[in-house]
Amino acid sequence: GQQLNQSPQSMFIQEGEDVSMNCTSSSIFNTWLWYKQDPGEGPVLLIALYKAGELTSNGRLTAQFGITRKDSFLNISASIPSDVGIYFCAGPAYNTDKLIFGTGTRLQVFP
Amino acid sequence: DAMVIQNPRYQVTQFGKPVTLSCSQTLNHNVMYWYQQKSSQAPKLLFHYYDKDFNNEADTPDNFQSRRPNTSFCFLDIRSPGLGDAAMYLCATSRSSVQETQYFGPGTRLLVL
Numbered sequence: 635g636q637q638l639n640q641s642p643q644s645m646f647i648q649e650g651e652d653v654s655m656n657c658t659s660s661s662i663f664n665t666w667l668w669y670k671q672d673p674g675e676g677p678v679l680l681i682a683l684y685k686a687g688e689l690t691s692n693g694r695l696t697a698q699f700g701i702t703r704k705d706s707f708l709n710i711s712a713s714i715p716s717d718v719g720i721y722f723c724a725g726p727a728y729n730t731d732k733l734i735f736g737t738g739t740r741l742q743v744f745p
Numbered sequence: 746d747a748m749v750i751q752n753p754r755y756q757v758t759q760f761g762k763p764v765t766l767s768c769s770q771t772l773n774h775n776v777m778y779w780y781q782q783k784s785s786q787a788p789k790l791l792f793h794y795y796d797k798d799f800n801n802e803a804d805t806p807d808n809f810q811s812r813r814p815n816t817s818f819c820f821l822d823i824r825s826p827g828l829g830d831a832a833m834y835l836c837a838t839s840r841s842s843v844q845e846t847q848y849f850g851p852g853t854r855l856l857v858l
Contacts, residue, residue: 735787
């Protein structure tokens with residue numbers, strides 16, 4: 635079945651640094667979603683991408699839908715302590731009623 | 746301006762004692778989902794409603810049931826909770842199909858004693 639692999643699995647960075655994480659699949663996706671989950675909370679949608687090559691920003695966050703439709707990346711610029719959490723990519727599986735989630739990237743930001 | 750609301754946020758139950766978790770939404774979305782999430786893992790879909798049509802995942806245990814009495818509300822019933830059912834339970838909605846963006850509630854953390 636379709637799977638989404640995220641890397642890195644975890645990141646430990648200093649406040650102010652830029653962050654880059656990505657999501658890859660062996661299958662094509664028509665939509666890429668990036669969610670952030672704080673401890674004890676539900677995932678919050680950060681960015682939604684609907685077209686191959688699309689580059690979208692949301693404040694300090696930038697995400698791109700890969701040209702091949704098999705990957706996406708999320709960048710965070712000038713990280714701050716509240717960026718701490720788990721970041722999930724997700725996309726609807728082809729021809730099924732299911733949202734496939736990536737394995738997650740855990741981000742820790744040190745002051 | 747909460748859009749997907751889950752109650753309670755924390756639920757403690759005893760082994761084998763039925764428990765119901767609730768979800769409501771103000772988005773008027775057709776599709777509602779229930780996910781189970783265990784520590785450090787991605788959410789796992791249990792089932793979803795497309796309007797009134799119930800769609801169960803093949804690997805969802807019979808112990809888990811759901812009700813959707815109207816567009817706004819959806820309930821997760823765990824008939825006989827076991828220790829392995831302790832998890833975060835997430836409700837989500839999407840406007841009209843799974844192919845659309847899903848919006849999650851804050852979750853209910855279930856503890857089974």
